[in-house]
Amino acid sequence: MSNQNGKSETYTVRPIGTIHADKGEFYLEVDETYRPALKLLGEWSHVMVVWWADQVDTEELRGIMQAELPYAPGTVAGIFATRSPARPNPLTVTNAAVLGIDEEKGIVRLAYIDAEDGTPLVDIKPYVPMSDRIRDAKYASWFEGFPEYYEDAAEFFATHEVDFGD
Protein backbone atom coordinates (compact mmCIF):
# COMPACT_ATOMS: atom_id res chain seq x y z
CA MET A 1 0.00 0.00 0.00
CA SER A 2 1.17 3.49 -0.67
CA ASN A 3 -0.21 6.95 0.03
CA GLN A 4 -0.70 10.05 -2.12
CA ASN A 5 3.01 10.79 -2.16
CA GLY A 6 3.78 7.34 -3.52
CA LYS A 7 5.38 6.47 -0.18
CA SER A 8 4.61 3.29 1.66
CA GLU A 9 2.06 3.60 4.47
CA THR A 10 3.93 1.28 6.78
CA TYR A 11 7.43 -0.09 7.18
CA THR A 12 8.57 -3.34 8.71
CA VAL A 13 10.96 -3.56 11.63
CA ARG A 14 12.64 -6.91 12.14
CA PRO A 15 14.19 -7.46 15.57
CA ILE A 16 17.93 -8.16 15.38
CA GLY A 17 18.15 -9.66 18.85
CA THR A 18 17.07 -9.32 22.46
CA ILE A 19 17.92 -7.09 25.40
CA HIS A 20 18.81 -8.83 28.64
CA ALA A 21 18.44 -6.89 31.86
CA ASP A 22 18.31 -9.16 34.87
CA LYS A 23 20.06 -9.37 38.25
CA GLY A 24 22.20 -6.31 37.57
CA GLU A 25 23.51 -7.72 34.28
CA PHE A 26 22.80 -5.82 31.10
CA TYR A 27 23.62 -7.09 27.64
CA LEU A 28 22.39 -7.23 24.09
CA GLU A 29 22.16 -10.64 22.45
CA VAL A 30 22.33 -10.28 18.68
CA ASP A 31 20.81 -13.00 16.48
CA GLU A 32 23.28 -15.05 14.47
CA THR A 33 22.38 -13.51 11.11
CA TYR A 34 23.32 -10.06 12.34
CA ARG A 35 26.50 -10.86 14.27
CA PRO A 36 28.89 -9.92 11.44
CA ALA A 37 27.48 -6.38 11.73
CA LEU A 38 29.15 -6.08 15.17
CA LYS A 39 32.68 -6.05 13.69
CA LEU A 40 34.72 -3.20 15.22
CA LEU A 41 31.78 -1.89 17.24
CA GLY A 42 34.15 -2.29 20.20
CA GLU A 43 36.13 0.69 18.87
CA TRP A 44 33.38 2.92 20.25
CA SER A 45 32.99 3.69 23.94
CA HIS A 46 29.21 4.15 23.92
CA VAL A 47 26.30 2.92 21.81
CA MET A 48 22.84 4.09 20.99
CA VAL A 49 20.47 1.17 21.45
CA VAL A 50 17.19 1.23 19.55
CA TRP A 51 14.50 -1.08 20.84
CA TRP A 52 10.85 -1.85 20.30
CA ALA A 53 8.82 -1.30 23.47
CA ASP A 54 6.63 -4.33 22.78
CA GLN A 55 4.98 -4.13 26.20
CA VAL A 56 3.26 -0.90 25.19
CA ASP A 57 2.67 -1.81 21.54
CA THR A 58 -1.11 -1.73 21.61
CA GLU A 59 -3.51 0.21 19.39
CA GLU A 60 -4.79 2.05 22.44
CA LEU A 61 -1.38 3.24 23.62
CA ARG A 62 -0.20 4.05 20.10
CA GLY A 63 -3.21 6.31 19.81
CA ILE A 64 -2.54 8.42 22.91
CA MET A 65 -1.21 11.84 21.87
CA GLN A 66 -0.99 13.72 25.17
CA ALA A 67 -0.54 12.83 28.81
CA GLU A 68 -0.14 14.49 32.18
CA LEU A 69 3.54 14.25 33.11
CA PRO A 70 3.91 12.08 36.25
CA TYR A 71 7.04 14.10 37.18
CA ALA A 72 5.26 17.44 36.65
CA PRO A 73 1.68 17.10 37.95
CA GLY A 74 -0.69 19.49 36.21
CA THR A 75 1.40 19.69 33.03
CA VAL A 76 -0.15 17.99 30.01
CA ALA A 77 2.37 17.50 27.22
CA GLY A 78 2.33 15.95 23.79
CA ILE A 79 3.92 12.52 23.63
CA PHE A 80 6.62 13.87 21.27
CA ALA A 81 7.71 16.20 24.11
CA THR A 82 8.42 13.14 26.28
CA ARG A 83 10.60 10.05 26.12
CA SER A 84 7.74 7.76 27.13
CA PRO A 85 8.03 4.37 25.38
CA ALA A 86 4.26 4.47 24.82
CA ARG A 87 3.99 6.51 21.62
CA PRO A 88 2.67 6.24 18.04
CA ASN A 89 5.74 4.19 17.08
CA PRO A 90 6.94 2.56 20.32
CA LEU A 91 10.62 2.89 19.45
CA THR A 92 12.99 3.79 22.24
CA VAL A 93 16.52 5.14 21.95
CA THR A 94 18.84 4.63 24.92
CA ASN A 95 22.53 5.42 25.14
CA ALA A 96 24.80 3.09 27.06
CA ALA A 97 28.47 2.57 27.89
CA VAL A 98 29.94 -0.58 26.31
CA LEU A 99 31.78 -2.91 28.73
CA GLY A 100 32.76 -5.58 26.21
CA ILE A 101 31.73 -7.32 23.01
CA ASP A 102 31.85 -10.96 21.92
CA GLU A 103 31.33 -10.71 18.16
CA GLU A 104 31.08 -14.49 17.71
CA LYS A 105 28.45 -15.03 20.38
CA GLY A 106 26.68 -11.78 19.53
CA ILE A 107 26.97 -10.35 23.03
CA VAL A 108 27.33 -6.62 23.77
CA ARG A 109 27.75 -6.07 27.49
CA LEU A 110 26.50 -2.70 28.75
CA ALA A 111 26.95 -0.79 31.98
CA TYR A 112 23.19 -0.26 32.21
CA ILE A 113 20.04 -0.06 30.11
CA ASP A 114 16.54 0.82 31.25
CA ALA A 115 14.74 -1.75 29.09
CA GLU A 116 12.69 -4.67 30.39
CA ASP A 117 14.37 -8.06 30.21
CA GLY A 118 13.48 -9.74 26.90
CA THR A 119 12.78 -6.56 24.96
CA PRO A 120 13.21 -6.84 21.18
CA LEU A 121 16.39 -5.14 19.93
CA VAL A 122 15.99 -3.14 16.71
CA ASP A 123 19.34 -1.47 16.08
CA ILE A 124 22.75 -0.66 17.54
CA LYS A 125 24.54 2.53 16.50
CA PRO A 126 27.73 4.12 17.74
CA TYR A 127 27.35 7.25 19.87
CA VAL A 128 29.15 9.87 17.77
CA PRO A 129 30.14 13.05 19.66
CA MET A 130 29.89 15.40 16.66
CA SER A 131 26.29 14.23 16.07
CA ASP A 132 25.11 13.36 19.55
CA ARG A 133 26.88 15.50 22.15
CA ILE A 134 25.13 18.87 22.11
CA ARG A 135 26.84 21.56 24.17
CA ASP A 136 23.93 24.02 24.11
CA ALA A 137 21.00 21.65 24.73
CA LYS A 138 18.56 22.91 27.36
CA TYR A 139 15.89 21.17 29.39
CA ALA A 140 12.18 21.90 29.29
CA SER A 141 11.14 23.95 32.33
CA TRP A 142 9.74 20.91 34.16
CA PHE A 143 13.21 19.33 34.28
CA GLU A 144 15.10 22.37 35.50
CA GLY A 145 17.95 21.38 37.78
CA PHE A 146 18.27 17.89 36.31
CA PRO A 147 21.76 16.54 35.53
CA GLU A 148 23.62 18.14 32.65
CA TYR A 149 25.45 14.95 31.65
CA TYR A 150 24.67 11.24 31.35
CA GLU A 151 27.39 10.40 33.86
CA ASP A 152 25.67 12.43 36.58
CA ALA A 153 22.26 10.77 36.25
CA ALA A 154 22.83 7.75 38.52
CA GLU A 155 23.87 9.85 41.50
CA PHE A 156 21.01 12.28 40.90
CA PHE A 157 18.38 9.54 40.92
CA ALA A 158 19.96 7.92 43.98
CA THR A 159 19.31 11.12 45.90
CA HIS A 160 16.08 12.43 44.29
CA GLU A 161 12.71 10.78 43.95
CA VAL A 162 11.31 11.27 40.45
CA ASP A 163 8.07 9.64 39.32
CA PHE A 164 8.36 8.50 35.71
CA GLY A 165 5.06 6.64 36.01
CA ASP A 166 6.53 3.20 35.41
Add this chain to the structure above:
Amino acid sequence: MSNQNGKSETYTVRPIGTIHADKGEFYLEVDETYRPALKLLGEWSHVMVVWWADQVDTEELRGIMQAELPYAPGTVAGIFATRSPARPNPLTVTNAAVLGIDEEKGIVRLAYIDAEDGTPLVDIKPYVPMSDRIRDAKYASWFEGFPEYYEDAAEFFATHEVDFGD
Protein backbone atom coordinates in the same frame (compact mmCIF):
# COMPACT_ATOMS: atom_id res chain seq x y z
CA MET B 1 3.59 -14.64 13.50
CA SER B 2 5.72 -15.12 16.55
CA ASN B 3 9.03 -16.80 17.29
CA GLN B 4 10.18 -19.30 19.94
CA ASN B 5 10.13 -16.65 22.66
CA GLY B 6 6.52 -15.84 21.91
CA LYS B 7 7.63 -12.47 20.54
CA SER B 8 6.44 -11.08 17.25
CA GLU B 9 8.80 -11.58 14.32
CA THR B 10 8.16 -8.15 12.89
CA TYR B 11 6.77 -4.82 14.04
CA THR B 12 5.02 -2.14 12.07
CA VAL B 13 6.26 1.42 11.79
CA ARG B 14 3.70 3.98 10.66
CA PRO B 15 5.12 7.27 9.41
CA ILE B 16 3.88 10.24 11.42
CA GLY B 17 4.83 12.81 8.79
CA THR B 18 7.47 13.92 6.33
CA ILE B 19 10.86 15.60 6.48
CA HIS B 20 11.36 18.61 4.25
CA ALA B 21 14.90 19.59 3.33
CA ASP B 22 15.02 21.84 0.33
CA LYS B 23 16.66 25.15 -0.58
CA GLY B 24 18.25 25.55 2.82
CA GLU B 25 14.93 25.12 4.63
CA PHE B 26 14.56 22.23 7.03
CA TYR B 27 11.32 21.27 8.72
CA LEU B 28 9.23 18.36 9.87
CA GLU B 29 5.62 18.23 8.71
CA VAL B 30 3.56 16.13 11.09
CA ASP B 31 0.36 14.50 9.83
CA GLU B 32 -2.87 15.86 11.30
CA THR B 33 -3.58 12.81 13.49
CA TYR B 34 -0.31 13.26 15.33
CA ARG B 35 -0.26 17.04 15.76
CA PRO B 36 -1.65 17.00 19.33
CA ALA B 37 1.51 15.07 20.29
CA LEU B 38 3.57 18.23 19.59
CA LYS B 39 2.11 20.09 22.58
CA LEU B 40 4.93 21.72 24.60
CA LEU B 41 7.65 20.21 22.42
CA GLY B 42 8.78 23.81 22.00
CA GLU B 43 9.96 23.75 25.63
CA TRP B 44 12.97 21.76 24.44
CA SER B 45 15.90 23.32 22.59
CA HIS B 46 16.83 20.25 20.55
CA VAL B 47 15.06 17.18 19.24
CA MET B 48 16.01 13.68 18.22
CA VAL B 49 14.41 12.97 14.87
CA VAL B 50 13.83 9.33 13.95
CA TRP B 51 13.27 8.65 10.28
CA TRP B 52 12.92 5.73 7.92
CA ALA B 53 15.60 5.81 5.22
CA ASP B 54 13.21 4.60 2.56
CA GLN B 55 15.71 5.20 -0.23
CA VAL B 56 17.87 2.36 1.09
CA ASP B 57 15.02 0.12 2.23
CA THR B 58 15.74 -2.81 -0.08
CA GLU B 59 16.24 -6.47 0.77
CA GLU B 60 19.75 -6.27 -0.66
CA LEU B 61 20.85 -3.31 1.45
CA ARG B 62 19.12 -4.60 4.58
CA GLY B 63 21.17 -7.77 4.15
CA ILE B 64 24.61 -6.10 4.07
CA MET B 65 26.40 -6.66 7.39
CA GLN B 66 29.84 -5.16 6.74
CA ALA B 67 31.32 -2.50 4.49
CA GLU B 68 34.61 -0.77 3.82
CA LEU B 69 34.42 2.67 5.41
CA PRO B 70 34.61 5.36 2.70
CA TYR B 71 36.23 7.72 5.24
CA ALA B 72 38.78 5.08 6.32
CA PRO B 73 39.89 3.15 3.23
CA GLY B 74 41.04 -0.37 4.09
CA THR B 75 38.91 -0.59 7.24
CA VAL B 76 36.00 -3.00 7.00
CA ALA B 77 33.50 -2.49 9.80
CA GLY B 78 30.21 -4.00 10.80
CA ILE B 79 27.18 -1.87 9.94
CA PHE B 80 26.35 -1.50 13.67
CA ALA B 81 29.72 0.27 14.07
CA THR B 82 28.56 2.93 11.59
CA ARG B 83 25.73 5.42 11.26
CA SER B 84 25.04 4.43 7.65
CA PRO B 85 21.30 4.65 6.89
CA ALA B 86 21.65 1.36 4.95
CA ARG B 87 21.28 -1.22 7.72
CA PRO B 88 19.09 -4.19 8.71
CA ASN B 89 16.43 -1.76 9.96
CA PRO B 90 16.96 1.47 7.99
CA LEU B 91 16.09 3.72 10.91
CA THR B 92 18.13 6.86 11.33
CA VAL B 93 18.43 9.04 14.42
CA THR B 94 19.48 12.67 13.92
CA ASN B 95 19.64 15.42 16.51
CA ALA B 96 18.65 18.93 15.52
CA ALA B 97 18.16 22.38 17.02
CA VAL B 98 14.54 23.54 17.01
CA LEU B 99 13.90 26.98 15.48
CA GLY B 100 10.16 27.09 15.98
CA ILE B 101 7.01 25.00 16.14
CA ASP B 102 3.51 25.52 14.76
CA GLU B 103 1.47 22.93 16.65
CA GLU B 104 -1.68 23.57 14.63
CA LYS B 105 -0.04 23.19 11.23
CA GLY B 106 2.23 20.40 12.44
CA ILE B 107 5.44 22.20 11.49
CA VAL B 108 8.72 21.83 13.40
CA ARG B 109 11.38 24.08 11.91
CA LEU B 110 14.94 22.86 12.36
CA ALA B 111 18.33 24.49 11.91
CA TYR B 112 19.48 21.55 9.81
CA ILE B 113 18.84 17.88 9.14
CA ASP B 114 20.79 15.56 6.85
CA ALA B 115 17.76 13.68 5.49
CA GLU B 116 16.62 13.68 1.87
CA ASP B 117 13.61 15.86 1.10
CA GLY B 118 10.43 13.77 1.42
CA THR B 119 11.83 11.22 3.87
CA PRO B 120 9.21 9.51 6.06
CA LEU B 121 9.25 10.76 9.65
CA VAL B 122 8.88 8.06 12.32
CA ASP B 123 9.26 9.81 15.66
CA ILE B 124 10.25 13.05 17.40
CA LYS B 125 11.76 12.93 20.89
CA PRO B 126 13.26 15.64 23.04
CA TYR B 127 17.05 15.65 23.40
CA VAL B 128 17.49 15.09 27.13
CA PRO B 129 20.95 16.02 28.50
CA MET B 130 20.99 13.44 31.32
CA SER B 131 20.29 10.67 28.79
CA ASP B 132 21.93 11.98 25.65
CA ARG B 133 24.90 14.20 26.50
CA ILE B 134 27.76 11.85 27.35
CA ARG B 135 30.82 13.56 28.78
CA ASP B 136 33.17 10.57 28.41
CA ALA B 137 32.19 9.33 24.95
CA LYS B 138 35.17 8.55 22.71
CA TYR B 139 35.48 8.14 18.96
CA ALA B 140 36.57 5.00 17.15
CA SER B 141 40.19 5.34 16.00
CA TRP B 142 39.19 6.16 12.41
CA PHE B 143 37.50 9.36 13.57
CA GLU B 144 40.30 10.65 15.78
CA GLY B 145 40.48 14.43 15.70
CA PHE B 146 36.82 14.84 14.75
CA PRO B 147 34.73 17.49 16.56
CA GLU B 148 33.91 16.85 20.19
CA TYR B 149 30.55 18.62 20.05
CA TYR B 150 27.60 18.89 17.67
CA GLU B 151 28.06 22.67 17.48
CA ASP B 152 31.56 22.28 16.04
CA ALA B 153 30.63 19.93 13.20
CA ALA B 154 29.61 22.51 10.58
CA GLU B 155 32.90 24.40 10.76
CA PHE B 156 34.87 21.15 10.71
CA PHE B 157 33.17 19.93 7.54
CA ALA B 158 33.54 23.33 5.91
CA THR B 159 37.31 22.99 6.25
CA HIS B 160 37.85 19.21 5.91
CA GLU B 161 36.92 16.86 3.10
CA VAL B 162 35.38 13.68 4.45
CA ASP B 163 33.97 11.00 2.17
CA PHE B 164 30.81 9.52 3.66
CA GLY B 165 30.11 7.70 0.43
CA ASP B 166 26.86 9.51 -0.32
